[in-house]
Amino acid sequence: MAIGDLLVDVSGVAKHYGEGETRVDALRAVDLQIHAGEVVAMLGPSGSGKTSLLNIIGCIVDPSAGRLVLDGETVFDGRWLRGNLRQLRLDKIGFIFQAHNLLPFLTAEENVSVVLDLAGWKPAAAQTRARELLDYLEVGHRAGVKPAHLSGGEAQRVAIARALANRPRIILADEPTAALDSVRAQLVMDLLRKLAVEQEACILTVTHDEKIFDRFDRLIHLRDGRLSTE
Template sequence: MSSRKGIRIEGLSKRYGQGDTAVFALKDVNMQVAPGEVVGLIGPSGSGKSTLLKCLGAVIDPTAGRMVLDDEVIYDEGWKVRDLSALRRDKIGFVFQAPYLIPFLDATDNVALLSMLAGVPNAEARAKALELLTALDVQHRAHAMPSALSGGEQQRVSIARGLVNRPPVILADEPTAPLDSVRAMAVIRILNDMAKRFEAAIIVVTHDEKIIPTFKRIYHIRDGVTHEELGEGRGFD
């Protein structure tokens, strides 16, 4: 039985400004994502998706609400974690639309760097990185520089980097946007496989109509408010 609990968000709000000029980017958002689960977060531009992701990633401060990560309260009307940089490094994985690989490091070191920054010895960090690259079927590109990788390979390396510290939560922001249908479905399948293998709760922000039918649960966000619905969840059991 998993010891992980995923992430739970209760009454999360984000306000910009005060008084008559106040604008709520998020209003009383509630979400729960279990370990091993991949959920979609969809909504029109300006709906609050990016604000929610930044709050979940401890990049910006919410105004109110509560966030619980693996039974640890990380935010409750204020941050309960002293070192937000360590929280982001160790507990939250990020996968972006663009891979943002460091151009002068090879694929292995791009993945290993976060572990090294967390104090893991270099050889051990590289071994962990190679294990993930193997799981993602790009081990044959372990010593390739980012400029020599295809777009799909770069995104797999990016996913490996997001997983390297075994975070309980992974936030994926439009991870399939630059990819064609075949590569997009490969990436979403990988995220589902990795969620199960590493007991990670994964939230995928997307506009990509190709992958929306793969989600078993979807959160729609509009005007800063979320609504949950069951998705089609095709093909990833």
């Protein structure tokens, strides 16, 4: 695999909760680099710091120390360098959730176009882009359906379409196949890999799903807040 742009560069990132006797070190001087086109799995037991690292890369949680560079922009270096982190997420990061987290009052198409609406796209252009993505993910025929009436696989593909809508180059996924059977889980991972290559994006996934380990370029392990690579 050809190495693409460096999209995620985590250097010496630490995160601790509490102080003194109650201090818990969730992450200890973690370094991680992910390039465009890479699909990386993050493994580790519960409490190892996976969620903390994912939240830090997703600019949701403040690191206690270290430096974070996303898509060539230094966003954290001892402090956040960007005032509007939500805009940063909107521009650079796509999220895929374990429970898809689609907004129940919007149709599949609206769930995708809402991201574009927030990004300032014109409604017609947002609708076209949403429809294209849904067609690409083979759920275009369900565009007008609300999440409650979608199957687990369909809902997860709509969630992937939403994550990709604004063409982010960093996609963070939290157990994206946990709610799917093994066949659908393989299909979703193949799809994510295809998207990573085609859109020159990187994908960092937290997973415990052993049946899809072979779909990743790299498996990284977190234990007691420290990182190791297989």
